[in-house]
Amino acid sequence: MDRAPGMSVRTKLALSYAGFLMLAGVLLLAAVWVFLLRYVPERATLIVPSGAPTHGVFPIRSNLLRVFAPRAAAVLAFLLVLGLVGGWVLAGRMLAPLTQITAAARTAGNRSLSHRIRMEGRRDEFRELSDAFDSMLEQLESHVAEQQRFAANASHELRTPLAISRALLDVARKDPARDRGEVIERLHAVNTRAIDLTEALLLLSRGDSGTFTREDVDLSLLAEEAAETLLPLAEQRQITLDVTGGAARTSGSAELLLRMVTNLVQNAVVHNLPAGGAVTVHTEADGGTSVLRVENTGRPLPPDLVPTLTEPFQRGTERVRTDEHAGVGLGLAIVHSIVRAHAGTLDLAPRPAGGLLVTVRLPGTP
Incomplete structure (x- = not known):
């Protein structure tokens, strides 16, 4: 049953990176609020000594919030864009080996087992998966080639006694005076060989399947x-x-x-x-x-x-x-x-x- 296409893994990873980055930004701003702004007074009385200048900035909570809030929102917006773009790029780089493996799997699905990934670089989880996939393709290619060679040889070996039997029957039919005992004896020998070959093939197939009682x-x-x-x-x-x-x-x-x-x-x-x-x-x-x-x-x-x-x-x-x-x-x-x-x-x-x-x-x- 076909299902509707869902969100790609790359998109999910990019959204995850952006979400974690936004969460880290919110936690950082919350820490600033808890450990800094909450201790700034909301109101204060300014006592100016005689002769001192009366102009300047006095830090109170309302003033700091008025200045801090727009810049905090801008920082969060920047973190969101950075998380989405950076997450998309990083996810693409991380998933590039998986794309190679997927392409190799599709190629193998089209009966082209000679293709190998041969991923380069340091050995990590993707490299181990690539090497394991290459090893599997090599074994499959060898097994398929062996089965094809075996089928060709088996058909040839079975065709030989059948062809001999047909030739003997044709000779006996065209030459009624020929010794039937000799023809029957030769047919018996040829059929015995064909039966032995068939039994051997069945036994070989049984051994390959591994289905037997121990x-x-x-x-x-x-x-x-x-x-x-x-x-x-x-x-x-x-x-x-x-x-x-x-x-x-x-x-x-x-x-x-x-x-x-x-x-x-x-x-x-x-x-x-x-x-x-x-x-x-x-x-x-x-x-x-x-x-x-x-x-x-x-x-x-x-x-x-x-x-x-x-x-x-x-x-x-x-x-x-x-x-x-x-x-x-x-x-x-x-x-x-x-x-x-x-x-x-x-x-x-x-x-x-x-x-x-x-x-x-x-x-x-x-």
């Missing part, structure tokens, strides 16, 4: 469950899978945290040496933090590649697999989303001998 969870039990599930895959690839450490309790979604641990262990197994590799999963309680570490052998990773591994659909060239465990490019992105939803931190560091060390820190519970 319960007490022990990361060590989740690590053992994930290792037991992926043990056949590790044995198939001749990779040693060990779980060490003790209890590491935290509060969160057991389903999401299990998916987090499973993704980390599966990545560690898949992106490893062709044979003779190792994966170590370690859990511990470090003060008020529950720690999960997943370390694996593998090829050396370039340092500039590691920070990009948590971005959706970003795969390092040396980490791409073409077998049945190629994944959809969302494994570490889902891990990052789940960790962030649980107010934790995710750290990826390349091992000097090759492979990756992933450290997850979550708020611990007693």
Whole structure:
């Protein structure tokens, strides 16, 4: 509901300055009256000694008031004009930073998030507000760019299996003699990948929203469950899978945290040496933090590649697999989303001998 425009803040401040100045003037004149004029007599008898001059001014209250009142009124009028003009100027100078922030907010409202205020001068309340607003715009711009990039990548990834399915169906329709078993098998593989990608996108969205029921969870039990599930895959690839450490309790979604641990262990197994590799999963309680570490052998990773591994659909060239465990490019992105939803931190560091060390820190519970 629109409201009628009210008095501007600058006008209110100018009137406030003028009002306070007028009040100070009235109080000063009242003090003159109370402490000076009230002690001046209203009437007096003048005794002139013989030979003394009889002309001059004798201060009595009526004479002083007759002279003082017009000048006091003039002073109050001057204070009123000075308060209005000076208050208007001072209010404009004080509110100038707020005008900059308002203009930046309107610019951002027009979907131009690249604008920054970058207010100069000494650090005061307006400068802190400006810096906070710039930081918010930077985060919003980064988030919007990430969402746009994610949407473009997701649409591309989903379009690929659909296009393959359509091509297979067109080939089967044009060539009725073609082996249907082969077509069905390929369609099944393509549809399975599309379903996996859709489920991964839904899981990523659920982690980003943070809407889940929290319960007490022990990361060590989740690590053992994930290792037991992926043990056949590790044995198939001749990779040693060990779980060490003790209890590491935290509060969160057991389903999401299990998916987090499973993704980390599966990545560690898949992106490893062709044979003779190792994966170590370690859990511990470090003060008020529950720690999960997943370390694996593998090829050396370039340092500039590691920070990009948590971005959706970003795969390092040396980490791409073409077998049945190629994944959809969302494994570490889902891990990052789940960790962030649980107010934790995710750290990826390349091992000097090759492979990756992933450290997850979550708020611990007693």
